[in-house]
Amino acid sequence: MTLKEFVSKYRPTIFFILSLFFSILCLSTQSTTKYLLTIRSFFVYFFSFTYIPVYRIVNYPLVVVNRFVKIPFLYEENLKLKKVVKDMYILKLQNEHLIRQIDELSTYKGLSAIPQYRFINCEIVTREYKEWFNECIVNIDGDSELVTDDSPVIAYLAPDKFFFVGRIWSKRGNIAKVLLVTNTLSMIPVRIKNKNTHGILIGSSSPILYIDYILLEDDIRIGDTVVTFGINNLPEGVEIGRVENILGISDTGFKKVSVKLGYNINSIKNLLILVRQ
Amino acid sequence: MKRLLMFLIIIVFLIFFDVLISISLPYYLRPNIWLAYIVFVALFKSHIESVVSGFVLGVIYDVIHLTVFGVNILLFSSVGYVCGWLNKHVDETLWNVQLIVMFLGTMVYVFLYFLLLLIIKISKPGIHHLLSIISTVVVGFILIRLLNLFYSQQIDRQL
Numbered sequence: 401m402t403l404k405e406f407v408s409k410y411r412p413t414i415f416f417i418l419s420l421f422f423s424i425l426c427l428s429t430q431s432t433t434k435y436l437l438t439i440r441s442f443f444v445y446f447f448s449f450t451y452i453p454v455y456r457i458v459n460y461p462l463v464v465v466n467r468f469v470k471i472p473f474l475y476e477e478n479l480k481l482k483k484v485v486k487d488m489y490i491l492k493l494q495n496e497h498l499i500r501q502i503d504e505l506s507t508y509k510g511l512s513a514i515p516q517y518r519f520i521n522c523e524i525v526t527r528e529y530k531e532w533f534n535e536c537i538v539n540i541d542g543d544s545e546l547v548t549d550d551s552p553v554i555a556y557l558a559p560d561k562f563f564f565v566g567r568i569w570s571k572r573g574n575i576a577k578v579l580l581v582t583n584t585l586s587m588i589p590v591r592i593k594n595k596n597t598h599g600i601l602i603g604s605s606s607p608i609l610y611i612d613y614i615l616l617e618d619d620i621r622i623g624d625t626v627v628t629f630g631i632n633n634l635p636e637g638v639e640i641g642r643v644e645n646i647l648g649i650s651d652t653g654f655k656k657v658s659v660k661l662g663y664n665i666n667s668i669k670n671l672l673i674l675v676r677q
Numbered sequence: 678m679k680r681l682l683m684f685l686i687i688i689v690f691l692i693f694f695d696v697l698i699s700i701s702l703p704y705y706l707r708p709n710i711w712l713a714y715i716v717f718v719a720l721f722k723s724h725i726e727s728v729v730s731g732f733v734l735g736v737i738y739d740v741i742h743l744t745v746f747g748v749n750i751l752l753f754s755s756v757g758y759v760c761g762w763l764n765k766h767v768d769e770t771l772w773n774v775q776l777i778v779m780f781l782g783t784m785v786y787v788f789l790y791f792l793l794l795l796i797i798k799i800s801k802p803g804i805h806h807l808l809s810i811i812s813t814v815v816v817g818f819i820l821i822r823l824l825n826l827f828y829s830q831q832i833d834r835q836l
Contacts, residue, residue: 412724412761419732419754426739426747427797 516677517635519554520547522576523670533582533605538671540574546675547571550633553578554672555663563663564588564628564638565671576673581640582609582665590640593625599654601626601640607661608644614655622646626659635674684730687714688737705805706812709786711738713817715753716782717824719760720769727764731757745797752789756782770829772822779817783810 407414526537540547551568566586569579579586582603590601590611597618599611614620624643630636641662650656691711698707711734719727735750742749760782767774787810 412728412758415725415728415732416754416758419728419735419750422732423735423747423751423754426750427745 517674518546518677519672520544520675521670522553522673524668525575533580533603533607533665534585535569535580535583536578538576538578538673540571540576540673544571544574544576546677547576547673548633548675552628552634552638552674554638554674555668556670556672557663561662562638562672563661564640565665565668567633568673578671580665582606582661588634589629589631590626591629592620592643593627593637593639595619595624597624598629599657601659607665609641609659609661610647611643611657611659612650612652612654614657616649616655618655620646620655620657625662688734691734692737692741702812705808707809708812708816709783709809710816710820711753712756712782712786712813713779713820714824715757716760716779716817717821719757719764719782720767720775720778720821721825721828722764724758724761724764727757727761728754729757731755748790748793748797751793752786755789756785759785770825772818775821775825776814776818779821780814783813783817786813 401409520543521541522538523541524536525539528535538553547568549568549570553565553567555563555565557563564581566578566580566583567588569577571577580603581588581601582605584603584605586601586603588601589598591598595618597614597620599614602610602612604610611626620643622643622645626640626643628634628636628638628640639662641659643657644660645658647656647658691714694710698710715727715731715734718730722730731753732750735753738749738753739746760778763778767778769775769778787807790806
């Protein structure tokens, strides 16, 4: 039997073996080839609304077309972002240079060094409903070794608002328990913004907090902004909320007011931990 | 050229009906109409054509369904190859032959699919996957009958 006869006789089998070989090749390169995964991701982005891309082709052809039309705009945006990144890098260098200059000048004049703070991202992973206003568990994303007990936890609300949420209660590895500002165990020194009025902010397991130990002669009014008072680990001037009501004189013999939080404590998810460098 | 055009039209129809079925039925009840077409080609065309169509439909299926690429190439080619052996050995015009071959093709597909699930672990095998055998056999048989009708009319016209 010649080769030609063999091929013509067993053509289906030969083609079947070739297709098997091809499919096994595809299956084996599936997890190893990142380029193949990239192509697949590309397909998923453009065609897959749900898991079957044909849905999009049949049901949402305009969406697919729009996505393709977006490509040049995305490219332009990418170029602009690259330029912004370059500018930011220059600004970063300038900032570093200025900080170095300040350090040198403060050393020269014998001043104490300004504490350098840094933010570390964290995300709430568990928040028990029974302890909703008392504590939450966060997953620290980044250099968790810098985080210590009592490190302040801050919520960032776009575009430029920072609110004090609580403090790190305990930490194990990347997981930390946060003592929320609304916890009855939480007592932090606070002051009224732009005024020389100080007190202790006490939680009540609800969105309403109380400031106690305010001197009777101190000026405090409804609507005043409450900020942190920089003692111990606490940063100075981080906003907490606003004075909601003047409650009069408490059992301690000091003035007492109620404070409403400046943010929605139920919706906090991504937080920042403030650490000293 | 005409055959290729016919093949492309059938593929478009298969995609269209596949979408309709995907929208209307849960995944464990969806009939595999691609399989029915491969069985039809295996019975009415030739052995080599069934393997080739299995391969081509497998590629298309893998691309548009975004499953693990290569799985359906293997499955459809295997079904085409196994069912293709029956070509010219059975009377393909008999309804019971068509039903049995459709059932055989589905069993080959399901068996190989479960084997692949065990080997490459793309998802967990479940008993509810077997429910699709019934729908595939029933819908596939109806589709083969319709294609048979269409195919025989075409042959009559050519004669």
